Amino acid sequence: MAEEQATQPAAPQMRVLGQYIRDMSFENIVSQKGAAPDVQPDVQVQVNLDAKKRAQDNQYECSIKLNVTSKAKEGDTVLFVLEIDYVGMFHIENVPEDQMHPFLLIECPRMIFPFLRRVVSDITRDGGFPPLNLENIDFVSLYRNEIARRQKEAAPSEPVN
Template identity: 40%
Template sequence: MADTPENTNGQNGAAAAAKPTGQTAQGATFNVVAQYVKDLSFENPGAPASLRNRTQPPGININVNVNANPIADKEYDVVLTLNAKAEAENAVLFNVELVYGGIFRVDGFPQEHMLPLLFIECPRLLFPFARQIVADITRQGGFPPLMIDPIDFAQMFQRRMAEEQAKAKVAQPTGTA
């Protein structure tokens, strides 16, 4: 998205390096101000028995959610929530909940680009860090690291928008003649 020395599109390296990080060709800016763990929970209710070798891999259910809220002029708090639950033989092996957030400064983008930016691009930037935290905590809990597959945040956003539109249609009163 931003022109950097590695992505100069024909510019010389010095000119590209002089451009502030996060600034686009149109003068719009997009910066990560901070990243943080808001909540982290790991439960291993059956330990140490849950750590024994198994003949079958556990069933793992992963849920992902993204929320964004303005916190200041041109700054947004984007929160990525990951829940992962592993079960085998009708018993919970582990349950992980991570709420990982980032504060993003966004300026100069057209209004119609704001929702995709906040719900696709921001979580895409946060995800690798959240994924690593989940992998580390499951490994520290005595299990193999849970490496969550990449997430298509664009598809998640499109699904969410379709659901919102469907809800809006149901909520609209139908006119009678």
């Protein structure tokens, strides 16, 4: 029994050490122009992820950067713009080196996203709009798309005859 336990790798462990807003900007553009139109919004959300190792052993940082633009569906009137960089700090053990990159860009954002969602909802409500409740983000798909994009960029282009 002891031999079986010795040959089995230890299960991955992750602890959230902290999370915070690194940078944030919210602009209520429609109110700055002196108007408060009763319009249907068209909300566009861009997501960028980043991760890096911290100086301490087994500690990493993951950030979710959102760029949210709300425009009126009729016309091009911008209602508001929100940019936020939300960071989580993690203690991670027993993750093989070759699996660390996807772990940091899939599992870590998945852990902090519910908190970011609440922050975005509060900011938009406090900014004079109905609370924006972000849809769940498929971090696996986002990761795969980014890897495919990088591979495509790195591939030498075929000469055209």
